[in-house]
Amino acid sequence: MAVAIKNDADSESGDLNAIRSDIARLKSDLASLMHGLGRDAAGPVPRARKAIGDLGDEALRIADTLTAQGGRAAKAIGRQVGEQPVVSLLLAFAAGFLGSRLLPR
Helix, strand or coil: CHHHHHHHHHHHHHHHHHHHHHHHHHHHHHHHHHHHHHCCCCCHHHHHHHHHHHHHHHHHHHHHHHHHHHHHHHHHHHHHHHHCHHHHHHHHHHHHHHHHHHCCC
Protein backbone atom coordinates (compact mmCIF):
# COMPACT_ATOMS: atom_id res chain seq x y z
CA MET A 1 0.00 0.00 0.00
CA ALA A 2 2.90 2.34 0.80
CA VAL A 3 4.30 1.64 -2.68
CA ALA A 4 1.00 2.73 -4.23
CA ILE A 5 1.05 5.94 -2.19
CA LYS A 6 4.65 6.60 -3.27
CA ASN A 7 3.72 5.99 -6.92
CA ASP A 8 0.74 8.35 -6.58
CA ALA A 9 2.99 11.00 -5.03
CA ASP A 10 5.51 10.55 -7.85
CA SER A 11 2.73 10.81 -10.42
CA GLU A 12 1.37 13.98 -8.79
CA SER A 13 4.87 15.42 -8.63
CA GLY A 14 5.36 14.70 -12.34
CA ASP A 15 2.01 16.33 -13.12
CA LEU A 16 2.91 19.40 -11.08
CA ASN A 17 6.29 19.62 -12.79
CA ALA A 18 4.54 19.49 -16.17
CA ILE A 19 2.19 22.28 -15.05
CA ARG A 20 5.13 24.32 -13.81
CA SER A 21 6.90 23.84 -17.16
CA ASP A 22 3.78 24.84 -19.09
CA ILE A 23 3.36 27.98 -16.99
CA ALA A 24 6.99 28.96 -17.54
CA ARG A 25 6.62 28.40 -21.29
CA LEU A 26 3.40 30.45 -21.34
CA LYS A 27 5.13 33.24 -19.42
CA SER A 28 7.97 33.25 -21.95
CA ASP A 29 5.56 33.27 -24.91
CA LEU A 30 3.56 36.14 -23.46
CA ALA A 31 6.72 38.10 -22.72
CA SER A 32 7.91 37.72 -26.33
CA LEU A 33 4.45 38.71 -27.58
CA MET A 34 4.48 41.79 -25.38
CA HIS A 35 7.98 42.62 -26.61
CA GLY A 36 6.70 42.51 -30.19
CA LEU A 37 3.74 44.68 -29.29
CA GLY A 38 6.00 47.10 -27.44
CA ARG A 39 7.14 48.62 -30.69
CA ASP A 40 3.59 49.63 -31.54
CA ALA A 41 2.28 50.93 -28.23
CA ALA A 42 4.71 52.10 -25.58
CA GLY A 43 2.18 53.13 -22.90
CA PRO A 44 0.33 50.09 -21.63
CA VAL A 45 2.96 47.55 -22.62
CA PRO A 46 5.25 47.92 -19.58
CA ARG A 47 2.28 47.57 -17.24
CA ALA A 48 1.07 44.53 -19.14
CA ARG A 49 4.56 42.98 -19.04
CA LYS A 50 4.72 43.46 -15.29
CA ALA A 51 1.23 42.03 -14.84
CA ILE A 52 2.14 38.96 -16.92
CA GLY A 53 5.35 38.49 -14.98
CA ASP A 54 3.50 38.81 -11.67
CA LEU A 55 0.85 36.37 -12.85
CA GLY A 56 3.45 33.80 -13.89
CA ASP A 57 5.33 34.20 -10.62
CA GLU A 58 2.12 33.76 -8.63
CA ALA A 59 1.20 30.64 -10.63
CA LEU A 60 4.64 29.14 -9.94
CA ARG A 61 4.31 29.97 -6.25
CA ILE A 62 0.93 28.23 -6.11
CA ALA A 63 2.31 25.19 -7.93
CA ASP A 64 5.20 24.99 -5.44
CA THR A 65 2.77 25.24 -2.51
CA LEU A 66 0.58 22.48 -3.95
CA THR A 67 3.63 20.27 -4.51
CA ALA A 68 4.73 20.72 -0.89
CA GLN A 69 1.23 20.06 0.48
CA GLY A 70 0.86 16.92 -1.66
CA GLY A 71 4.19 15.60 -0.44
CA ARG A 72 3.26 16.19 3.19
CA ALA A 73 -0.13 14.51 2.71
CA ALA A 74 1.47 11.46 1.08
CA LYS A 75 3.97 11.14 3.93
CA ALA A 76 1.21 11.46 6.53
CA ILE A 77 -0.88 8.76 4.85
CA GLY A 78 2.14 6.48 4.56
CA ARG A 79 2.95 7.02 8.23
CA GLN A 80 -0.67 6.29 9.22
CA VAL A 81 -0.74 3.07 7.19
CA GLY A 82 2.56 1.99 8.72
CA GLU A 83 1.39 2.67 12.28
CA GLN A 84 -2.11 1.17 11.93
CA PRO A 85 -2.27 -1.20 8.96
CA VAL A 86 -5.43 -3.02 10.08
CA VAL A 87 -7.38 0.20 10.60
CA SER A 88 -6.17 1.48 7.23
CA LEU A 89 -7.28 -1.73 5.54
CA LEU A 90 -10.72 -1.55 7.15
CA LEU A 91 -11.11 2.11 6.16
CA ALA A 92 -10.14 1.32 2.57
CA PHE A 93 -12.63 -1.55 2.49
CA ALA A 94 -15.40 0.64 3.93
CA ALA A 95 -14.68 3.41 1.43
CA GLY A 96 -14.77 0.93 -1.46
CA PHE A 97 -17.99 -0.63 -0.20
CA LEU A 98 -19.69 2.76 0.18
CA GLY A 99 -18.42 3.86 -3.22
CA SER A 100 -19.82 0.75 -4.86
CA ARG A 101 -23.22 1.34 -3.24
CA LEU A 102 -23.41 5.07 -3.97
CA LEU A 103 -22.11 5.19 -7.53
CA PRO A 104 -24.43 4.16 -10.36
CA ARG A 105 -23.42 1.10 -12.30
